[in-house]
Amino acid sequence: MLFSSYAILRPMRDALGLEGGKDELKWLFLATFIVCIFASVLLMWLSGKIKRRFYADCVFIFFGLNLLVFYILMQSFEPHTQHFIWLSRVFYVWISVFNLFAFSSAWSLLADVFSKEASNRLFGIITAGASLGSIAGASSVGFLVAHLGVANLVFLSIALLFCGILLKNLILRELKTFETQERLSRFDKVIGSKNPFVGFKLIIASKYLLALCGFILLLTSVSTFLYMEQARIVRELFPTREARIAAFANIDLIVQLSALFIQIFLTAKIARFFGITSLLSTLGFVIALGFVVLAFTHPAFLPLVVVMSMRRVGEYALVKPGREMLFVPLDADSKYKVKNFLDTVVYRGGDALSAQLESVLANIGILCVLLVGAGISFVWGLLGVFLGRGYEKGK
Numbered sequence: 001m002l003f004s005s006y007a008i009l010r011p012m013r014d015a016l017g018l019e020g021g022k023d024e025l026k027w028l029f030l031a032t033f034i035v036c037i038f039a040s041v042l043l044m045w046l047s048g049k050i051k052r053r054f055y056a057d058c059v060f061i062f063f064g065l066n067l068l069v070f071y072i073l074m075q076s077f078e079p080h081t082q083h084f085i086w087l088s089r090v091f092y093v094w095i096s097v098f099n100l101f102a103f104s105s106a107w108s109l110l111a112d113v114f115s116k117e118a119s120n121r122l123f124g125i126i127t128a129g130a131s132l133g134s135i136a137g138a139s140s141v142g143f144l145v146a147h148l149g150v151a152n153l154v155f156l157s158i159a160l161l162f163c164g165i166l167l168k169n170l171i172l173r174e175l176k177t178f179e180t181q182e183r184l185s186r187f188d189k190v191i192g193s194k195n196p197f198v199g200f201k202l203i204i205a206s207k208y209l210l211a212l213c214g215f216i217l218l219l220t221s222v223s224t225f226l227y228m229e230q231a232r233i234v235r236e237l238f239p240t241r242e243a244r245i246a247a248f249a250n251i252d253l254i255v256q257l258s259a260l261f262i263q264i265f266l267t268a269k270i271a272r273f274f275g276i277t278s279l280l281s282t283l284g285f286v287i288a289l290g291f292v293v294l295a296f297t298h299p300a301f302l303p304l305v306v307v308m309s310m311r312r313v314g315e316y317a318l319v320k321p322g323r324e325m326l327f328v329p330l331d332a333d334s335k336y337k338v339k340n341f342l343d344t345v346v347y348r349g350g351d352a353l354s355a356q357l358e359s360v361l362a363n364i365g366i367l368c369v370l371l372v373g374a375g376i377s378f379v380w381g382l383l384g385v386f387l388g389r390g391y392e393k394g395k
Contacts, residue, residue: 001164002106003130005157006099007137007256008144011248012153013095014231025231026355028089029224032096033345033352039097040345043105044198044337052112053187055336056168059105063098064161070094071154096348102161104343108336109168111327112187113175119328120276123321124267131260131316138252145245202338208390209338212326213346215280215387218380219319220350221357222287225373226308228358229294229366233301251305255312262317270318271325277388279322283314284381291374298366319384326391 047055070091077084114122137160144153172187203209238244270278290307297303327339361369 001133001160001167002102003133004137005133005160005164006095006102007134007252008141008153008157008160009095009098010252011138011141011245013092014248015244024089025228026359028092028096029348029355030352031089032093033348035093035097036100036344036348039101040341043101043340047336047340051187051189052109052336053169053172056105056109057165059101060161060165060168063102064158066094066098067154067158067161071152071158074154096351097344100344100347101340104340106164106168107324107343108327108339109171111324111330111339112336113171114328116325116328119325120271121268123324124263124271124317127267127316127321128260128263130320131256131263134256135253135260138249138256141249142246198337200341202334203341208387209334209342211383211387211390212323213342215323215380215383216342216346217350217353218284218376218383219315220347221354222284222311222373222377222380223315224351224354225291225358225369225376226304226311228355228362229304229369230308233299233304237301251309255309255316258309258313259316262313263321267317267321271322275388276322276325276391277385279318279325279384280388281381281384283311283319284377284379284384286314287311288374288377288381291370291377295367295370295374298370322384322388326387329391 043059046058050058070087073087077087110123110126111119141153144156148156203213234244234247238247267279287307287310290310294303294307327334330338357372358369361372
């Protein structure tokens with residue numbers, strides 16, 4: 001339900017992000033980073049005030065109410081007016097924040113629910129649920145945007161988000177069938193320390209968490225380099241907002257179908273036979289080669305779509321479940337406060353910094369962008385090796 005809700009919004013976000021012109025995205029990334037800093041501190045404070053079982057509910061309800069405001073505003077403004085362009089900018093930033101905080105909160109809960117052994121066995125199939133939701137959302141966007149209009153898609157997303165809240169509470173209720181009352185009682189407590197800044201201290205004091213911080217920064221840098229190049233080409237090939245939404249949705253659909261197959265049939269087997277290190281490191285080395293291929297084929301659209309899809313499929317099917325497993329053995333503060341900070345501020349900080357870097361490199365030449373991207377991706381793979389070995393040693 002959560003990923004269906006977001007899959008409906010993502011193509012809208014990507015298309016609306018192009019409303020303000022070709023140089024808009026790097027500033028939208030910077031604005032998202034700034035908003036994430038304030039939102040992260042607020043949620044770290046919230047996590048020390050409320051019980052664990054209600055934390056995700058508060059996050060989802062807050063964003064659902066925000067979506068309702070956007071639905072009303074989109075009905076009020078005429079497209080292509082200055083008011084609508086500013087609304088598009090705010091919507092782009094908000095969806096980028098919603099994406100990170102909603103999913104980080106959901107995965108924090110799952111890391112709390114499942115043991116280390118269970119996470120190795122089940123997180124692959126759980127991420128398949130995310131892909132199923134994304135497939136349902138992405139496959140319906142092209143049809144829905146033509147018959148319902150852009151604003152009504154937001155209302156549908158709200159309904160799916162609240163379905164997710166109901167299912168989250170069902171997960172906790174069903175825990176009673178295989179957990180002791182002692183373990184269940186932890187959900188009736190606040191999340192670790194009441195100090196909202198304890199997460200920063202934990203990161204600085206741990207080589208493991210610092211390496212994870214670097215891993216996320218490099219992951220987002222690779223994603224941003226490819227995303228900016230995709231945006232340039234889509235802007236040229238698809239002149240209308242509706243056509244861009246449909247194009248982004250079709251790419252999402254291909255990605256999610258591919259990721260679903262790997263998550264159901266391969267992720268758990270790879271984790272069991274090759275270890276978490278393979279989940280975290282393989283994609284970095286593969287995409288490094290992909291950047292080199294793009295350097296020789298630029299500006300062809302098909303190779304870019306292939307590499308972009310490989311990056312996203314690999315992230316959803318391999319890196320994402322592997323990265324969430326890293327948090328399972330950690331304490332409550334690390335699962336909620338540190339994870340929240342890494343998944344939001346660090347993630348969007350990587351977006352903002354790499355968007356500015358990509359803009360500077362693009363002024364030198366696209367070949368420079370692609371070769372630097374290859375180097376970043378290779379180092380990303382090396383960090384995945386380090387983190388995987390740390391996890392297997394029980395760090």
